[in-house]
Amino acid sequence: MKGYFLPCAALLSFCLNIATTQAAELTLELGDQGQTWSTAELLALPQTRDITIASDVSYKRKMHYKAVPLAVLLKSVKPGEHIQAIAADGFAAELPAAPLLSTQGARAWLAIEEPSRPWPILGNKGYSAGPFYLVWENPEASNIGSEQWPYQVAKFRLLPSVAERFPNLLPANDASEDVRLGLAQYQKNCMACHRLNKAGDSQFGPDLNLPHNPTEYFKPGFLSRYIRDPQSMRHWPQGKMPGFGEASISNTELNQLLAYLSHMASRKIE
Known part of the structure; x- marks a missing residue:
């Protein structure tokens, strides 16, 4: 039976x-x-x-x-x-x-x-x-x-738009074009799960600037590999972060996102 x-x-x-x-x-x-x-x-x-x-x-x-x-x-x-x-x-x-x-x-x-x-x-x-x-x-x-x-x-x-609701996400006025484009990539690919500088409505993932920005603790090159395939860098059966292949974010767009994150490491809120 x-x-x-x-x-x-x-x-x-x-x-x-x-x-x-x-x-x-x-x-x-x-x-x-x-x-x-x-x-x-x-x-x-x-x-x-x-x-x-x-x-x-x-x-x-x-x-x-x-x-x-x-x-x-x-x-x-x-x-x-x-x-x-x-x-x-x-x-x-x-x-x-x-x-x-x-x-x-x-x-x-x-x-x-x-x-x-x-x-x-x-x-x-x-x-x-x-x-x-x-x-x-x-x-x-x-x-x-x-x-x-x-x-x-x-x-x-x-x-209202993300920029209107969350000014803590905005780069400096003199930020490069890559940094500004990187904010758009952050909004599209990261903001659904994460906050940055305590800004955002998601309750899903950790803040990406407080207390530390990932560009501060990942060696150069490793952060991009982690975004592409998180489980290949740090295997954790309960890990929820998806991988972002080139169909989701191109190499150019990924570099823009990394430029934005690096820029925001120097713009932590108190």
Whole structure:
């Protein structure tokens, strides 16, 4: 009879995943407009479609989803504005609104996990990417990075830009062009998990300037190798930092990011 039973841990994970999906709600905080959508309400939208994501960032393979264009949910948002996507674990992706609203090139979709068809578990995490997951068709058309695919999304918020909210992230007025471009790379690739100078909304990873900046304790060359493949430099089974290959951040962009981090080491707040 044992062939008919799941191991206790797997069964518990499966049941918790279904329960979470059934109880799921997505919150939108778009200025004066606040709204909550249930899984059932999102699935019932006339714009909801069956889509195929050829190379899913989280599952590392082709995936099929029920999904609604994110632009449908953000119809009151303007292209020049700024959106933050907050996940259940504290991951906070900072996203310019324009790509989220675009119907050309890369296209953003909110994938919706159906209670009757739960998605696969993510690696050894014990949970799926649901109940809500921001996925992209043709991401390469708009240089969409891996950190712009937040999963287990709980909330979308309309906020002022990162520069307006967090002046502690700004480089000196006379900073080089590489440093300024590096701030954009930091916002795109690092800020979803980390703070810097105590600036940021993420509750996921450590501060990258306090008490020490990684450029202060990594030997030259090792920090870039660590960003490319963290587990190859410091193996830790519980490590959560993903690797950033050249498809996510080019060598030029990586050098810009390192220039920004090095610059900010001399701009620690008190």
